[in-house]
Amino acid sequence: MTDADNHALREALRGAASALKAHGPPFALAGSYGLWAYGAPEPVHDVDFVVAESDTEAAAKTLDEAGFVVERPPEDWLFKAHPPEAPEVTVDILHRVNGSPIGPAELAEAQLRDVLAIRMPVLPPSAILVQKLRALGEHDCDLAALLPATRAIREHLDWERIETDTDENPYAAAFLLLAQRLGLRDKS
Template sequence: MSEEAQQRLREALKTVAVVLKEGDTPFALAGSYGLWARGAPEPVHDVDFVVAEEDAARVERLLADHGLEVQQPPEDWLFKVWQGDAMVDVLFRALRVPVTREQLADVDCLEVESVLMPVLSATELMAHKLGALEEHACDLGKVLPAARAVREQVDWERVAEETGENPFADAALHLLRRLGVAPERPNG
């Protein structure tokens, strides 16, 4: 991705965050940009925010009312916001589970590109990243640098509990333990 395209993505991140803050609805930066805000390598695809499922329709209207292009894709767990060619995903379900306002309390307010915004905890972000691994999307080349960068911020046992049903997440955790990124399980 070119530096100009990367800058447009960062501008879209800031624009959406400012609109969401003005809307007074709980939200948080999520996904790879959430990890980036916590020290991981910068992603090149899109920005992810999460909102509670009960607030999704209102947030969608809010963003559209601020002149952003909002699209409803076939997936029933998010909508997309475009600022030019920069895409922002707004998720209201994560790993097939509705996002709740209570979950959005597990955030830290961090300055991201000069905008103070809520960011999901590193533990929640890694649980989402590992939980999303599956047969057609299992690129550990993206997981390892992010996990290494935020490893001290993560409750790895909680990540293991939250992703325990996913064999791809289990394999990734095994590798992270073998590499010394995540600690060995207490019982060996």
């Protein structure tokens, strides 16, 4: 990752957040950049926002009118937006996560935070980690990739909620045991 890549991702985040903040619909920063807003390492892949499933088309229209190139991939739980000045950069707008629709309740728990000098709603770190842990499976089970972010934001995490909300996923249980054994969480 180069400084130019970081700059392009940051500008895409700023541009998308500014457009959504000004013209709606309600949204929240999520994913690795959401964790970054709480002190995790800066991501290197893409920017993730969530919107209510019922607001998907409104979000696409807002970003299209802001100059983003909107892409509809085969996955039916998100759309992608690319800033015209950096078409290789991706902003994912998710309206379903791990098969569950995003609704007003998920957006209501977002916390206002200053991210790159823009005050915006950011999902709580525990909710983001739950989403990441629920996504783990036998074909995508890189526990090590979650460790730096978890270590950096461990004081912000509600470990009981994370354990309860991921109890059906054995890969999440393995990560939680690893986090405990590494001293990232208490033994409760």
